[in-house]
Amino acid sequence: MKRELILLAGTKETERALKEQLQSVFGELIHITSYACDEGIPTYFTNELIVYSSSLIEPEVQEYIDFDSCTIIKARRTVNYEYIDRIFELPPGKKILYVNDFIETAQEAVATLKRLGIDHVDYIPYSPSGGGDTKRIDIAVSPGEMASIPSSIPQKIDIGVRLIDLNTIMKIIHHFQLSERLTFDITDRYTRKIIELSQKLGAINRRAKTLNKFLNKVVDGVNDGILAFQEDGEITVFNEVLERMIGINAAHAKGKKLSRVFKNIELNRFLTSEHDEDLEYFTLRQQNVMVYRFRLEAEGVIVATFKDMEETIEMEKVRKRELQRRGYIAKYTFDSILGNSHLINDTKLIAEKLAKSELPVLIYGETGTGKELFSSAMHNDSSRKNSPYLAVNCSALPEDLLESELFGYEEGAFTGAKKGGKKGLFEQADGGTLFLDEIGDISLKLQARLLRVLQEMEIRRIGGNKNIPVDVRIIAATNKDLQDLIIEGTFREDLYHRLKVLSLQLPSLRERSEDIPLLIEHFLGMEHSKITSIDRAVLEAMKKAPWKGNIRELKNTLLYMMTVAGHNRLTLQELPRNDYNFTEIEQTNGTYSPAEITMSKSQEYINILTALVGFFENGERASREKIHSSLQQSPTPLSVQQIRTRLSELQDLGYVFIQRGRIGTEITPAGVNWLNEQKENVLISR
Numbered sequence: 001m002k003r004e005l006i007l008l009a010g011t012k013e014t015e016r017a018l019k020e021q022l023q024s025v026f027g028e029l030i031h032i033t034s035y036a037c038d039e040g041i042p043t044y045f046t047n048e049l050i051v052y053s054s055s056l057i058e059p060e061v062q063e064y065i066d067f068d069s070c071t072i073i074k075a076r077r078t079v080n081y082e083y084i085d086r087i088f089e090l091p092p093g094k095k096i097l098y099v100n101d102f103i104e105t106a107q108e109a110v111a112t113l114k115r116l117g118i119d120h121v122d123y124i125p126y127s128p129s130g131g132g133d134t135k136r137i138d139i140a141v142s143p144g145e146m147a148s149i150p151s152s153i154p155q156k157i158d159i160g161v162r163l164i165d166l167n168t169i170m171k172i173i174h175h176f177q178l179s180e181r182l183t184f185d186i187t188d189r190y191t192r193k194i195i196e197l198s199q200k201l202g203a204i205n206r207r208a209k210t211l212n213k214f215l216n217k218v219v220d221g222v223n224d225g226i227l228a229f230q231e232d233g234e235i236t237v238f239n240e241v242l243e244r245m246i247g248i249n250a251a252h253a254k255g256k257k258l259s260r261v262f263k264n265i266e267l268n269r270f271l272t273s274e275h276d277e278d279l280e281y282f283t284l285r286q287q288n289v290m291v292y293r294f295r296l297e298a299e300g301v302i303v304a305t306f307k308d309m310e311e312t313i314e315m316e317k318v319r320k321r322e323l324q325r326r327g328y329i330a331k332y333t334f335d336s337i338l339g340n341s342h343l344i345n346d347t348k349l350i351a352e353k354l355a356k357s358e359l360p361v362l363i364y365g366e367t368g369t370g371k372e373l374f375s376s377a378m379h380n381d382s383s384r385k386n387s388p389y390l391a392v393n394c395s396a397l398p399e400d401l402l403e404s405e406l407f408g409y410e411e412g413a414f415t416g417a418k419k420g421g422k423k424g425l426f427e428q429a430d431g432g433t434l435f436l437d438e439i440g441d442i443s444l445k446l447q448a449r450l451l452r453v454l455q456e457m458e459i460r461r462i463g464g465n466k467n468i469p470v471d472v473r474i475i476a477a478t479n480k481d482l483q484d485l486i487i488e489g490t491f492r493e494d495l496y497h498r499l500k501v502l503s504l505q506l507p508s509l510r511e512r513s514e515d516i517p518l519l520i521e522h523f524l525g526m527e528h529s530k531i532t533s534i535d536r537a538v539l540e541a542m543k544k545a546p547w548k549g550n551i552r553e554l555k556n557t558l559l560y561m562m563t564v565a566g567h568n569r570l571t572l573q574e575l576p577r578n579d580y581n582f583t584e585i586e587q588t589n590g591t592y593s594p595a596e597i598t599m600s601k602s603q604e605y606i607n608i609l610t611a612l613v614g615f616f617e618n619g620e621r622a623s624r625e626k627i628h629s630s631l632q633q634s635p636t637p638l639s640v641q642q643i644r645t646r647l648s649e650l651q652d653l654g655y656v657f658i659q660r661g662r663i664g665t666e667i668t669p670a671g672v673n674w675l676n677e678q679k680e681n682v683l684i685s686r
């Protein structure tokens, strides 16, 4: 695979800064070509990895991209650590205008700053087009968009273009399937930059204490243990992960000499070796840890990172199990969505693309068309797949209950509130996806709260007074026409536009009735039903029915038919008497072409039984292997395992008799009768 990526950014300045960052992280490993929208894109891209500086540039660049052959990564951005001191110098509690070219980017950046705990000032997101109240504000900060700061503001501070975060770097690494060693090198280069900075700032800034506190937070946010010490052995950085790995308190370690803190002689020798760079495995407190050490020449500092590979893998497993236990797992994948029609295939294709985005999705579809199924599949196909997936049906709960379900409450918020309060679904789904079904049914009050969450990415519990940042992707669904609700005045237009950034229309079952045989076969199989055949007339009637309740109704109808059927065949008798008037449809339509009927289980029974008759007539023994080779030439050859399963089903039906040893399997008289019947009959089979 060629190791090349195309970086697309909105402005020249962002392009330059991000290219420089990527080059410093990936070095020679990945070739980077970059373009800025404001200078124009000179070419059409096919078969490339394309990194957007932000999802907002998509409308400007999409005409230059062949989406079928290109992979898109939308960068997540964090603060620019190099300029962080400028933010720290802002007076605590002061109102600060955060200016960017789009209001969404400004809001997102403010959310990141708050998430990182840099929240000693009150940020007001602002963009020239999106506006924002600038009254009584005298300081504005901007990540490079100085021209967008209103001229009325006297103090303007550039805090540097926001950098690409580690998560996005990992996505790029993943795309190129780089080896573990290279991955390690790259993530190290990323953390090394932060550490270099921590050292530099620690030495020169008179507010070193506050800054170090913040930088230690950043260092603590990294999943590896991190240690830094001076040439003379004095420890300057010792993060929380290392504290857990080594079992030594960070506060106790910092400022002490290495030899007093680390008692493992081998490790000590390795850490203080003369080499500039080295890597070795150690067993520390029964864990296998990879320690990588390098020297920062200019600062006279040695840094070591401690990585517990096993823990990373194990943690993922434990997390997944825990989510499963709490039911926070999306059950379905795109493979669970059945159908071969063009309509369903196209819909799946679009959904697969939408899944990759971080933006909200609005799914439209009649009841029972699979909205929950699609939502779950999109979550499982997104970068959030290892995080929680929660679903709530907004029409199932009264307003107050839904509000406390979604936002949670503080202790004492209302009579009956649980002691200690309760986390709402937004908090529980943090990092993952929340599926809001029947969104058209929520009250205007909740719509206003929901809109605020989407804008600010933070929630406030009922009865609470602090804002809690949340990182949740919303997938909403409705079977109502929200435009009509807007006209009626029961749905907010601004919320509608927020939710429908990406939308997906699910087809009704009527529009894809060619999928009905496949769905029937699947549902019968799921119920382990004894039904082996369905009259064509039944199938015909089902294909013509309007199925107002779509797939759910089809499923329920089949359950009913299976229950009332007295034999292993479904006939017109079993069809429910309802307003669809199934039987009338049957009388106006005659036969069915076998080519349109799904190849099915009963065809497999027929093939096996025919083979058994052949062996019997030749006086040969019928083993599974022999049946297997005799069916090799049939249009649907079966594996030995499938033959074993089918034979045991046929035995249950009384059509074969399985004997061990020389005689092998034999067809029974009932089996011969059934086989003859099938050959005369006109049936859809399974």
Ligand SMILES: Nc1ncnc2c1ncn2[C@@H]1O[C@H](COP(=O)(O)OP(=O)(O)OP(=O)(O)O)[C@@H](O)[C@H]1O
Pocket: 336, 337, 338, 339, 365, 366, 367, 368, 369, 370, 371, 372, 373, 374, 437, 479, 551, 552, 555
């Ligand atoms: N394409 C499909 N393949 C297999 N099963 C499907 C498909 N679409 C829907 N189903 C099944 O139909 C039933 C209804 O699906 P789901 O609950 O996702 O529909 P919905 O549109 O969310 O319905 P509602 O909004 O009325 O609750 C489920 O049992 C689901 O497994």
